[in-house]
Amino acid sequence: MASNGKVVKECYIMFQSDERFHEHLKNFAENDPVQHxxxxxxxxxRTFVVDFLRTDFDNITAMLQKLLRYVEHKVSKEKIDNLNTICLSWNTIVQDIMDPQGWLHQKDKELLETIESVYFCEDKIPNLQIKCSLPAKVSANKEEKKDESKSDDLMTQETFEQLTDRLLMYMTGDASGVDTEVLTQxxxxxxxxxDTVNWLQTHKKQIPSMDTDTFSVVLKRISLQSISGRVLCSFIKKNARDIRNILVGQDAHPSVNVEQIVTELTKIIKFEMLKEKIKNDLIPKFDIFKNIAKKRMEYHALGGREGLDDEQIIExxxxxxxxKGIEEQWGKRLSRWSAYVADLRKRYNVLSYFTVNDMRSLNTNLQKYFQQGNKIDLLADIASKISFINPNLSIRDIEQSINLKKQWNADVKDWLYQLGEFLSNSKAQR
Structure with a gap:
């Protein structure tokens, strides 16, 4: 039970009503042994969970004592097997309760809540992925450096866009024909x-438990207390039950089911908060992330490497x-790098024969040539690139030009200038 708290909680919330539970049981096929x-x-x-959680306990100790007595005297192998069956098939049971769209919407909302940040990786196309917080996947060794590109917690750009599209489509279809775009744009x-008063009036039919008198009380309290959308959001985030105090208070008739009203109000407020989060927060930010990813890819394709570790993960x-500030910085870095490469090619015409990635490979191989004993394979690779400049050069000509250098440091800051000077002064220059 301790490791399946989510199942216990949802079981109580969904089935605390006997009527609803018995209605749900009708959906199970008696001639299906698995469903049976x-x-x-x-x-x-369900009998245990509802009976236990309906009990009023004086304190946590009293609750634990009752639970221990139950485990000691009433738990049998059959009951443990029953609990195991429910825990293993809970998603299927929940899906049977809701309509398929409602079930998918609930799973999408849960997935949305796990989204933490974006991750940029230059070795994949598209190079933008979304990092989710999935506790079950977190390494027990917090000091261990994770390979982000292989993490099970990463969602692709396409999956994220499909997720937000599904959520928005569901919410548009679930608005019950109410056009509130003008109010909530x-x-x-x-x-x-x-605005809050006008918005609530358009949603009156989504609060069936609220009679006309109580509805008037709520609207009046919103106006008198100047309750804005931001205030309602803050109460929902802190404690949804506070909605009762600010919107209904003690003004409702004793016969009115205030708890049900609060539940329905909370649902439609959370609905709007989710829609706002997607439309006004996640999607606009993700569009900027895509622009950053595009600039990073252009920078990488042009041979840029410095700074790729900067802001590789953005929350x-x-x-x-x-x-937007990060996007602007990447725009400036890309412009500077493009100008730098263009200036080099203008200064050293021989570099126009290569991409910057080719230059990097040539630079690295030249250093290896001076460091390693076996130079034949490296010389062949170097010659194959230099021959683009002057195909009439022999390997011996190229070898002589290289040996004149005596040494090569591939890690100097201005390695591109070093390469340009070498190629321009060697026999490769026509």
């Missing part, structure tokens, strides 16, 4: 108290302004 096994197990587990948290919680 699940229904039997679910009845047993600036975001739910940006609505004034007047979504950064502000849009901060992310």
């Amino acid at each position: 096994r699940r229904s039997t197990s679910l009845m047993d587990v 600036k975001g739910f948290s940006g609505m004034t108290s007047e 979504f919680k950064k502000s849009e302004t901060e992310i």
Whole structure:
């Protein structure tokens, strides 16, 4: 039970109503042995969970004592098997309760909550991936450096865009024909108290448990207390139950089910918060991330390597302004590098025969040539590149030009100038 707290919690939330539970059992096919096994197990587990959690305990100690007594006197192998069956098939059971779209929407929301940051990797196309927080995948050794490019916690750019598209499509279809784009185009948290009143009026039918009198009370309290969308969001994030105090208070009639009203209000507020998060936060930021990825790829394709480790992981919680700042820095770096390479090729015409990546390879092989004993293979590779400049050169000519250098340091800061000087002064220059 301790390792399956999510199942216990959802079981109680979904099935605390006897009526709803018995209605759900009708969906199980009695002639299907697998479903029959699940229904039997679910009845047993649900009975325990609901009865136990409905009990009013004075403190945690009293709750634990009752749980221990239950385990000692009532838990049998059959009950453990039943719990195991439910835990293993819980997603299927939940999917049966909801409509398929509703179930997928719930899973998408859960996945969205795990998104933390983007990760840029130049060895993959597309090179932009999204990092999610999946506790089960986290290494026990926190000091161990993870290979981000091989992490199971990474989501592709395409998967992320499909996720946000599905969520927006579901939310548009679940708006019950209510057009609130004018009210929420600036975001739910940006609505004034007047906007909030108008927005709530358009959603009245989505709060069936609220009678006309209570609805009037809620609208009046919003106006009198100047409750904006931002205020409602802050209460939802801290404690959804506070919504009862600020919107209903003690003004509701005793016969009104205030808890149900609060549940319905919380649902539609969270709905708007999710839509705002996707439309006004995640998608705009992700568009900037894609621009950064494009600039990084261009920089890498042009042979740039310095600075690729900078801002390789960017968290979504950064502000849009901060992310735009990173994009601008990459734009400047790309422009500087392009100008630098263009200037080199203008100064040393021989470099126009190579891409910068070819220059890097040639630079590295020249250093290896002076460091290693076996020079034949390296000489052949170097000659194959230099022959692009002057195909009439023999390998001996190239070898003589190289040996005049005596040594080669591939790691100097201006290695491109070093290479340009060498090629220009060698027999490779026509």
